Amino acid sequence: MINANKKADGKADVRMHNTAMALRAILERGPYSRAGLAKELGLTRATASSIVADLIGAGLVVESELEAPKKGRPGMLLKINPEGGCAIGVDLNVNYVRVVCADFGARVLWESKDPSSPLDPQPIILERTERLISRALEFGAGRGLRLLGIGVGLPGLVNRKLGVLDFAPNLKWRDLDLKNPWAKKFKAPLFVENEANAAAMGEYYFGAAKGAAGFVYLSVGVGIGGAVMMDGALCGGASGYAGEIGHMRVDPNGELCGCGRRGCWETEAGPSAAVRKVKARLEEERGGEVPAGLPGSPEDIDFPSIARAAAEGDALCREVLAEVAAGLGQGVASILNIFNPDMVVIGGEILEAGPYVMPLLKSTAMENALAQAARGAVVTESLHGPNACAVGAAALVLDEIYNRPILPEKME
Amino acid sequence: MINANKKADGKADVRMHNTAMALRAILERGPYSRAGLAKELGLTRATASSIVADLIGAGLVVESELEAPKKGRPGMLLKINPEGGCAIGVDLNVNYVRVVCADFGARVLWESKDPSSPLDPQPIILERTERLISRALEFGAGRGLRLLGIGVGLPGLVNRKLGVLDFAPNLKWRDLDLKNPWAKKFKAPLFVENEANAAAMGEYYFGAAKGAAGFVYLSVGVGIGGAVMMDGALCGGASGYAGEIGHMRVDPNGELCGCGRRGCWETEAGPSAAVRKVKARLEEERGGEVPAGLPGSPEDIDFPSIARAAAEGDALCREVLAEVAAGLGQGVASILNIFNPDMVVIGGEILEAGPYVMPLLKSTAMENALAQAARGAVVTESLHGPNACAVGAAALVLDEIYNRPILPEKME
DNA sequence: TAATATTTGTTTGTTCATTAAACAAACCAA
DNA sequence: TTGGTTTGTTTAATGAACAAACAAATATTA
Numbered sequence: 017m018i019n020a021n022k023k024a025d026g027k028a029d030v031r032m033h034n035t036a037m038a039l040r041a042i043l044e045r046g047p048y049s050r051a052g053l054a055k056e057l058g059l060t061r062a063t064a065s066s067i068v069a070d071l072i073g074a075g076l077v078v079e080s081e082l083e084a085p086k087k088g089r090p091g092m093l094l095k096i097n098p099e100g101g102c103a104i105g106v107d108l109n110v111n112y113v114r115v116v117c118a119d120f121g122a123r124v125l126w127e128s129k130d131p132s133s134p135l136d137p138q139p140i141i142l143e144r145t146e147r148l149i150s151r152a153l154e155f156g157a158g159r160g161l162r163l164l165g166i167g168v169g170l171p172g173l174v175n176r177k178l179g180v181l182d183f184a185p186n187l188k189w190r191d192l193d194l195k196n197p198w199a200k201k202f203k204a205p206l207f208v209e210n211e212a213n214a215a216a217m218g219e220y221y222f223g224a225a226k227g228a229a230g231f232v233y234l235s236v237g238v239g240i241g242g243a244v245m246m247d248g249a250l251c252g253g254a255s256g257y258a259g260e261i262g263h264m265r266v267d268p269n270g271e272l273c274g275c276g277r278r279g280c281w282e283t284e285a286g287p288s289a290a291v292r293k294v295k296a297r298l299e300e301e302r303g304g305e306v307p308a309g310l311p312g313s314p315e316d317i318d319f320p321s322i323a324r325a326a327a328e329g330d331a332l333c334r335e336v337l338a339e340v341a342a343g344l345g346q347g348v349a350s351i352l353n354i355f356n357p358d359m360v361v362i363g364g365e366i367l368e369a370g371p372y373v374m375p376l377l378k379s380t381a382m383e384n385a386l387a388q389a390a391r392g393a394v395v396t397e398s399l400h401g402p403n404a405c406a407v408g409a410a411a412l413v414l415d416e417i418y419n420r421p422i423l424p425e426k427m428e
Numbered sequence: 429m430i431n432a433n434k435k436a437d438g439k440a441d442v443r444m445h446n447t448a449m450a451l452r453a454i455l456e457r458g459p460y461s462r463a464g465l466a467k468e469l470g471l472t473r474a475t476a477s478s479i480v481a482d483l484i485g486a487g488l489v490v491e492s493e494l495e496a497p498k499k500g501r502p503g504m505l506l507k508i509n510p511e512g513g514c515a516i517g518v519d520l521n522v523n524y525v526r527v528v529c530a531d532f533g534a535r536v537l538w539e540s541k542d543p544s545s546p547l548d549p550q551p552i553i554l555e556r557t558e559r560l561i562s563r564a565l566e567f568g569a570g571r572g573l574r575l576l577g578i579g580v581g582l583p584g585l586v587n588r589k590l591g592v593l594d595f596a597p598n599l600k601w602r603d604l605d606l607k608n609p610w611a612k613k614f615k616a617p618l619f620v621e622n623e624a625n626a627a628a629m630g631e632y633y634f635g636a637a638k639g640a641a642g643f644v645y646l647s648v649g650v651g652i653g654g655a656v657m658m659d660g661a662l663c664g665g666a667s668g669y670a671g672e673i674g675h676m677r678v679d680p681n682g683e684l685c686g687c688g689r690r691g692c693w694e695t696e697a698g699p700s701a702a703v704r705k706v707k708a709r710l711e712e713e714r715g716g717e718v719p720a721g722l723p724g725s726p727e728d729i730d731f732p733s734i735a736r737a738a739a740e741g742d743a744l745c746r747e748v749l750a751e752v753a754a755g756l757g758q759g760v761a762s763i764l765n766i767f768n769p770d771m772v773v774i775g776g777e778i779l780e781a782g783p784y785v786m787p788l789l790k791s792t793a794m795e796n797a798l799a800q801a802a803r804g805a806v807v808t809e810s811l812h813g814p815n816a817c818a819v820g821a822a823a824l825v826l827d828e829i830y831n832r833p834i835l836p837e838k839m840e
Numbered sequence: 841t842a843a844t845a846t847t848t849g850t851t852t853g854t855t856c857a858t859t860a861a862a863c864a865a866a867c868c869a870a
Numbered sequence: 871t872t873g874g875t876t877t878g879t880t881t882a883a884t885g886a887a888c889a890a891a892c893a894a895a896t897a898t899t900a
Contacts, residue, residue, distance in 0.1 A: 051877055061878065063858055089866035089877045173800075185800075230663075242766070246663045251642075251656075251767075263765040263798055265758055268679055277761075277796055346677055349689075353675040354654070354766070355663075384689055386675055388585075388597075463848055472888055473849065500847020501895035 039067065040096075040418050041227045044121075047080060049091030068094055075162075076100035076120050076417065096121055102161035104152045104204075105218075105410030106168040107403075108145055109211065110134050110186045115148040116403060117156050118410040120164070122222035124403060126155040134187055149202065164417060165205035167409030168194055169214035179208040207412040211235070211405045213250050215363055215398070216243035218408025221415060223399035224361045231359040232351055234261065235404070236344065236366035240282040244355060262286065266347060285343025287319035287365050293336045294322055323369035334372055341373040345380025352385035352393055363398030370397060448660075448830035451479065452508075453639045456533075459492060461503030480506055487574075488512035488532050488829065508533055514573035516564045516616075517630075517822030518580040519815075520557055521623065522546050522598045527560040528815060529568050530822040532576070534634035536815060538567040546599055561614065576829055577617035579821030580606055581626035591620040619824040623647070623817045625662050627775055627810070628655035630820025633827060635811035636773045643771040644763055646673065647816070648756065648778035652694040656767060674698065678759060697755025699731035699777050705748045706734055735781035749784040756785070757792025764797035764805055775810030782809060 042048055042056045054064035071077040077100070079092040098121030107114040111133070117126040128151060130144055149166065156163055172184025179195020199206040209217070216233035219225040225233070228245075235241040240262030244251040262282030263275055270279025271292070283289060295317055326333040348360055360381070366373055378395045385393070400407045454460055454468045466476035483489040489512070491504040510533030519526040523545070529538040540560055544553055561578065568575055584596025591607020611618040621629070628645035631637040637645070637657075647653040652674030656663040674694030675687055682691025683704070695701060707729055738745040760772055772793070778785055790807045797805070812819045 049877070060859060062860090062880085065878065066857080087868060087875050089864095089875080091877050244663075251658045251663055260765040260768070260798055260801060264676070264762040265796075266677060266680065268758070275798055346680070350676040353672040356672070384677075386672055386687055389672060389675075461848070474851085474889085475887055477849065478886085499845085499897055501849080501893095503848050 038227070040221060040414075043077065043094060043096045047093035047095040049093055051091060053094065071417075074100065074417075098123060099161065101164040102156040102159070103164045103410040103413035104149060104156070104166040105214075105406040105408065105413075106145060106149060106166065107211065107214075107405035107409060108141070108168060108170055109405070110171055113141065113145045113148060114403070114406045115145070115152050116406040116410060117152040118407060118414075119161060120414065122407070122411065122414060124407060125159065126152060127403065127406070128152070138187075138189060138192070146198075146201070149198075153202065163202075163204050165207065165413035166198065166202060167207045167209065167214065167412035168198075169209055169211040169405040169409040170194075171211045174208055174210045174213075176207075176209060179206060181208065205413065205416065207409075207416060209409065209412055210243070211408075212241040212243040214408035214412060215400075215404040216245050216250065216361075216408065217415060218400055218404055218411040219361045219363070219398055220245055221411045222407065223404070224396050225359050228358040230355065230357040231361060232261075232355055232357050233361045233363060233398075234348070234351075235364040236282075236286055236362060237364040238286070238288060240286050240347075240364075242351075244357075261347075261351070264347065264350065266343070266350075281343075281347045285340055285347060287340070289343070290322055290336050290340045290369075291317055291319055293339065294333060297332055297336070319365055320368050323372070326369055326372045337369050337372040338376055341376035342380050344373070345377040346384055348377065348381035348395055349384035349390075352381060352389040352395075356389050356393075358393060360393070360395045361398050362395070363401070363404045367397055367401055448827060450639070452633060452826075452830050455489065455506060455508045459505035459507040461505060463503060465506065483829075486512065486829075510535060511573065513576040514568040514571070515576045515822040515825035516561060516568070516578040517626075517818040517820065517825075518557060518561060518578065519623065519626075519818035519821060520553070520580060520582055521817070522583060525553065525557045525560060526815070526818045527557070527564050528818040528822060529564040530819060530826075531573060532826065534819070534823065534826060536819060537571065538564060539815065539818070540564070550599075550601060550604070558610075558613070561610075565614065575614075575616050577619065577825035578610065578614060579619045579621065579626065579824035580610075581621055581623040581817040581821040582606075583623045586620055586622045586625075588619075588621055591618060593620065617825065617828065619821075619828060621821065621824055622655070624653040624655040626820035626824060627812075627816040628657050628662065628773075628820065629827060630812055630816055630823040631773045631775070631810060632657055632660070633823045634819065635816070636808050637771050640770040642767065642769045643773060644673075644767055644769050645773045645775060645810075646760070646763075647776040648694075648698055648774060649776040650698070650700060652698050652759075652776075654763075656769075673759075673763070676759065676762065678755070678762075693755075693759045697752055697759060699752075701755070702734055702748050702752045702781075703729055703731055705751065706745060709744055709748070731777055732780050735784070738781055738784045746784055749781050750788055753785040753788035754792050757789040758796055760789065760793035760807055761796035761802075764793060764801040764807075768801050768805075770805060772805070772807045773810050774807070775813070775816045779809055779813055 038057055039053070042053060048056070050065045050068065051061050053068065054061040057064055068077055072079065072094070076097055077094050078097040079094055098119040100120040102117050102119050102125065105116045105118060109132070111131065112129050113132050114127065114129040116124045118124050128148055130148060132141055132144065153163065170181050170184060171186055172189070173182040174180070175182055179193065181189060181192040181194060183190050194208050195206045212233060212235050215235060219233055220228065220231065225231040230246045233243045233245070242261035263273070263277070263280045265277060265279050266281045266284050267279035270284045272278055273280035273283040322333045322337070326337055344366070351360060362374070362377070374397055381395050382390050398404045450469055451465070454465060460468070462477045462480065463473050465480065466473040469476055480489055484491065484506075488509055489506050490509040491506055510531040512532040514529050514531050514537065517528045517530060521544070523543065524541050525544050526539065526541040528536045530536050540563060542556055542560060544556065565575065582593050582596060583598055584601070585594040586592070587594055591605065593601060593604040593606060595602050606620050607618045624645060624647050627647060631645055632640065632643065637643040642658045645655045645657070654673035675685070675689070675692045677689060677691050678693045678696050679691035682696045684690055685692035685695040734745045734749070738749055756778070763772060774786070774789070786809055793807050794802050810816045
């Protein structure tokens, strides 16, 4: 009665990420015949054929020769052609701009990162980003890869459809249209998404959460941001804002958070909590003496330096990291109870201290979640690490292609 | 490329609740012409006509005479015909079974509730429920209303597609097929859903959350259960379990919860917290003397009695309810931050003390959520109160009809 | 008053994703 | 040789939607 295919201007934009994802996952885990593909997707052979036809036509999927110790007629085996094209992923963040060039197999072929500052004026940052993108494009062209599109991840409220950044609090940017100018400038399809959502997309398509029915991506950095994906679709929240999971209150008597409340999760258990605790205890326990691995002056202590000190064996830092891990694990347990996902993927700065955080985080989460919620759930680290957002941005492009293959001449 | 309309056996079942909901909301808020409807829905007049054609054919929408101080040709005005049929909603819960008969305008025409006990054997409870359903059917038939279907809300893990209750921890039931036997017995389409999800559906279609893009329904009773709806679709969670939001940890040093952890939200701030606190303070402050409105013996104190005592002016009960309200508000603030919904709807036992809980709950939630998350969000009480689940179950039927009108002869 | 513009609902044809069913090709086993 | 099985394609059909044209009924304007 009421159908879901709509024109671009229609309101409903229910996307079949699941089918696209399934297609991608199946093709990735080995060559399949059209018939095998159809069986996996629950579609007819005719439909499966028509879906891959476009991908084959675009050179993104190739047929290899038969190799069939089976019964019937040998089929043509299909597999992804990584050389079929490349997608550019842009992670335009507060402190840096990172650009990757990924092939159609989602392998990062090239990456580059420029430091940045929220104090720099917007045009400067944009110009710097454009230069990085151009270099990525040159790299792709040098490899002879067709440009499939450009994806951009931004730390703020994004209008996905229009490709506009509505508001980025940490950058203090407002109403910035990226899609139109950049699509024109680089002559490629352009996709814009919130950073956490983009990273989640990357983990879903090509990372730790590959094919998960429902999962939560947590970006544990200065803040704790989250993105929720259910049945292959991003649950964006009413205003499209990424889940501000970090401001879940975990202790009514906790520390004061930047948001003005007390005991927010990101203040109690994030990297900033680690920094605060280390500084306080250095003062208190060692009278300001700085252990190996940490910067000379206490003001310069940041999370990476704590991670280094822990790696070098500092007991205080390891202790603090364990506390942080436990706090994060408790929060993840709540998330398991609330969302009941298949998987929780942890990304962000916290992974720099992965060995001292993740084991305890995982065990705490599993032990403290309800049995039904924990059963079958997996808590794990991001596969893309610091590249998560950029790779995810590139994944936006590939997702689009799996959903509706864009043939060269039909690109608009 | 990849389409969302699937046959019943297909895996993807993306439903256009939004369009169905829009249709219902538009028709409800006044008579519309086909053209006006089309404009509201963003469809062509032809498409809108074809959608309502089936509803008109089934007698669920009627045309009224023109009344047009407009410009062009006067149109036939369409409106919902409440008399077009009835849906039966069943709330099969732990302590009671409630059945309602709602007309196509979602008005509850008849309701009945039988007390029940989880100790009763399953066949007894089912037989009791069937008797209630039969009475509801008789009522509907007596009113001359065509039976559109039966919806059932259950407190547990439900397989929506098969209409099977997989597991209900509080009832200790497992693998109960309700759809097939009841659909056959009552000769009507049957829909089964988790209780919180059903209630959310009811609020979305016919209650406080009418047409909200994203909202969270909280059932605050013995436990705190939740259901999340985004873009008109229920976010079921990986295993379809309703969000166990009640086990979000809000205080690491809190009370021991039934789940074995400390400081779960439902233990810190739910009705059970109110009961515990009142009992403790009666002991401590008044030496066991029981104030007006409360049962004679402290063991018999339950949440409704506290609500009554508060209504009669008891200061202790009011104080405890205020504390509970603040705790609930804090949790709702977290929910606003996490999900960024348009709306949070509170239902369940807690509403019996509504006047002493809701104002403080609302203000606490709004003040403690992030500004971006709180802006535009509304926290409000369920419109259906104790009927929420049963009305929601009936809404399942109406939802199905709005999505794909079932013509009498095509019922299967 | 006549002509024109506006709005409504229908009809007719088209598109698009998909299925169902029929085929032809290729292979294996008895 | 004769089936049986699997594969990929072709053909026709379906169902939801749109576009465009049309006829009817009203309002506005010349």
